[in-house]
Amino acid sequence: xxxxxxxxxxxxxxxxxxxxxxxxxxxxxxxxxxxxxxxxxxxxxxxxxxxxxxxxxxxxxxxxxxxxxxxxxxxxxxxxxxxxxxxxxxxxxxxxxxxxxxxxxx
Amino acid sequence: xxxxxxxxxxxxxxxxxxxxxxxxxxxxxxxxxxxxxxxxxxxxxxxxxxxxxxxxxxxxxxxxxxxxxxxxxxxxxxxxxxxxxxxxxxxxxxxxxxxxxxxxxxxxxxxxxxxxxxx
Numbered sequence: 001x002x003x004x005x006x007x008x009x010x011x012x013x014x015x016x017x018x019x020x021x022x023x024x025x026x027x028x029x030x031x032x033x034x035x036x037x038x039x040x041x042x043x044x045x046x047x048x049x050x051x052x053x054x055x056x057x058x059x060x061x062x063x064x065x066x067x068x069x070x071x072x073x074x075x076x077x078x079x080x081x082x083x084x085x086x087x088x089x090x091x092x093x094x095x096x097x098x099x100x101x102x103x104x105x106x
Numbered sequence: 107x108x109x110x111x112x113x114x115x116x117x118x119x120x121x122x123x124x125x126x127x128x129x130x131x132x133x134x135x136x137x138x139x140x141x142x143x144x145x146x147x148x149x150x151x152x153x154x155x156x157x158x159x160x161x162x163x164x165x166x167x168x169x170x171x172x173x174x175x176x177x178x179x180x181x182x183x184x185x186x187x188x189x190x191x192x193x194x195x196x197x198x199x200x201x202x203x204x205x206x207x208x209x210x211x212x213x214x215x216x217x218x219x220x221x222x223x224x225x
Contacts, residue, residue: 042216
């Protein structure tokens, strides 16, 4: 089955750049998606199709995907960005796969 | 405005059955791909099942043979029938709408309903 891996945690100072990685076999050959989940809330998609931002998502969120790694970058990180972030991909055999999640602490 | 409202969760004994509902508004369930995603307490997200607009259904291995996804077009509601429940099925269950025309990701989510399997 297809699997994604993420670092358990990332710590960043306010105003700095947070980088969250997601690794999987040939991940760059498929689309990566990123979800933000704050405590007690439902997930919200912040990046789709590797690098696109849904309407309403701040420009400080960006994404890339190449080789075996997808990356979520939060530029000028704010306290409000503190949350768990999950990457996700679709696989024809496993269907929908989530990474284990990364806790971003600001 | 798209809204997804889950219900039907609760405390159930191991081996029991439960049916979750997801009432949708602002769009037509039958025209969209719809999924159930769960999250065990303190754990990550796990996809459970999907129903495509054409009616095809798929399940994660964890629920195959025990869970059944369906929809009622007249009520614009998505369901998840869960049988032979186990302690490891304890989780918040989210209903999620896929982006229209794109089955690969979850565009909008409900608030979730908690299922607790315990004696």
